Amino acid sequence: MDDIAILGVGMHPWGKWGRNFVEYGTAAAREALAEADVDWRDVGFVSGAITVRCGYPGYVAGSTFARALGFNGAQVASSYAACASGVTALQAARGQILSGSTDVALVVGADTTPKGFLKPNEGDRPDDMDWLRFHLVGATNPVYFGLNARRRMDLYGATSEDFAMVKAKNSRHAVHNERTRFNKEYGVDDVLASPVVSDPLRLLDICATSDGGAALVVSSMEYAKSKGITDPVRIAGLSTITPTFPDTVIDLPYLATDSAGATPEPLRGFKQSIADRVYEESGLGPDDVDLAEVYDLSSALELDWYEQLGFCPVGSAEQLVRDGVTTIGGRLPVNPSGGLGAFGEAVPAQALAQVCELTWQLRGQAGPRQVEGAKVGISANQGLFGHGSSVLVRR
Amino acid sequence: MFTEQDGVAYLIGSKVPDRESYFFPAHLAGGDPAAVGAELEEVLLSPKGTVWSYTTSSYQPPPPFVAATDPYEPITIAAVKLEREQMVVLGQCVAGVTPDDLTIGSEVELVIDTLYEDDENEYTVWKWRPVTEGEG
Known part of the structure; x- marks a missing residue:
């Protein structure tokens, strides 16, 4: 390409x-x-x-x-x-x-x-999955984020402190970004003191809307x-692919996953495959990436992206945030802009805002939040109804 | 979307004939790309499963959700893996179940329960209930 x-x-x-x-x-x-x-x-x-x-x-x-x-x-x-x-x-x-x-x-x-909360359009619409999940289950967007976070805890030993460290890191980055909505620096204790929205996630773990x-x-x-x-x-890779059947991870707005009864799960899950596509198009790989802007709809989802973008093996993302690898000044800064936690999501603009930040970073125009020597950046994003995107930029 | 037969609650799903590809809900089924054009058949899904994950709606969800109680009581929501179908299905847990009552891998069963009531009607929905020792 x-x-x-x-x-x-x-x-x-x-x-x-x-x-x-x-x-x-x-x-x-x-x-x-x-x-x-x-x-x-x-x-x-x-x-x-x-x-x-x-x-x-x-x-x-x-x-x-x-x-x-x-x-x-x-x-x-x-x-x-x-x-x-x-x-x-x-x-x-x-x-x-x-x-x-x-x-x-x-x-x-x-x-x-x-x-x-983001919510579906008005009216009685039982043929709309987005309407059904609210009406029958009370499944807001944070409910899906909470299910995901609980899995990380159970499978990989993630803790509420790990999630809070993601938010604290991104808020430190946002102090230097005048385009974000929230510029306040939060500590781990602030996050842990905020009220639970969808267990185990707290208010400050979840992005607002803007x-x-x-x-x-x-x-x-x-x-x-x-x-x-x-x-x-330059844009060297760009992905807007759909999942490959069967997608067995529950995601918004669905009430059920695909069934893996007849076809085994693909070796690469949906979000991994979003990134695979941009690496394939660009001829670059995770080792080439200098920084990333990922969709931290929740702090725990940012950790998932570390693995889905290939920055570390599955189940070890917590270690990257604990070691400061993904902080500005670390080996692979993630969300130097402050991420969604600092912006709050403005849906049709957000995936473009990620590319704006990568562009400023690659030009060396990011001021106090500059990632030194950034040559390759990647974005990752997800949306409901089987959408997701990634952009790989390089200089 | 659900039914009760001989005292057992079932979700009504659909599947590809001669293939173990299931969908829920039946009226919004997706497709199996290996069986494009197949006429799906209705099927009752397994009434028991194991917890894949769980969470809460600690604040009242916006409409079209209708709270069963006033004031709103936080609800617990489980994503449940069905073994035969190899799929995960969401649902509220019955009232009184909190995250402390659940672990990933624990067994739950389907029940038909109140979604909310108004002056004239009781509206029902499927919910998950932990299977306790001796009942299983």
Whole structure:
């Protein structure tokens, strides 16, 4: 797979601003275009990530941002893939660029999120798995995170202190990131003193939901060269794959897993296979990675990603956080941005925000949270209904 | 989605004919890629299983959840592995069960229990109940 170039990135700060999501996405897009020094009228493809919370699917996302910037005759598409929407929109842009249909594309996602648990749309909808899991089981998103965390404790000896160390580490990173919603440093004791939400996970183990917007300007390598950029941050691997049957790990929003009665479980689980794909596309492997931005919907899920991305054998992720390996200054910093624990999730923007952070890090522009000498970064993300994504960037 | 026969509660699932590929719930079944186009048949799932994992909803979930009690009492939720089906099924545990009552690998059985009640009706749902010594 050929690389594409990241020419510009932009983010509206995360928060609970309560304003129209279009404002956040447009601000992020303007920043990305300015940074890329690309004339908006030269952008040939606009790829929008959809929010489902703000009315007629994100006002049909790509077009609403295109109009806000001033319709320029670009081709447009919109993607929804739950929490993986942003990278799904990026996948569409890469396809357009590598097919030769356009030279430069804008990818943008933004959300305005109500307070409290993410919940399904209104109405009586027994044919919607997302509705059923709330109605019949009371299975909120943290319930799935709690099931996962309990497994880690039982199988691998993880403790509540291990989970709290993840949150404490990420909060230390976030102190240096003015774009996150939460910049307060938390200690392990703070996490352990917060109330249980879904046993064994506590309030500070679980990410909040936020408003935010993120955007990327991406192009062909030739276009970058034509603008005199010879060494851009490049996307070398990009994955938006579905699980392979049978997926035997319960995940949201399902009431049951697949059955492994007829077909044995695949050797590589769903989340491992998301990462396998970007390693395969890029020709790189876990040993090449200098830093990662992973989806810490819960602190325990961050530990899972260490293993799923191949940073350590299954069952040994706790040791990495205990040894400080994944702290800035360690061998392989994870979530130098502060992660979801500091941002709170803005669904269609979050997977793009991960790529923004990796880009700043690879350019050496991350200020006090800079990972020294970062050349290769990877993101990992999951979304409900069998979605997930990963992006591998290199310089 | 569930039924009771001779005093035993069952989840109603579906399966691929002549293949041990099961789905739940039947009306939202997925597919087995090795049997695309197969007409699924309805099947009663195993009424007992072992705890794969467990957790709580310590705060009241948002609608469409309807709390059975006012004020809300935290519920315990189990993910249960069914041996024959080689699948894991979620469900609330019966009232009174807390995480301290469960361990991964312990045996549970299905019961039909109250989801919530209003002035006119009692709405029911499947729940998991620990199998205690002597009952098993």
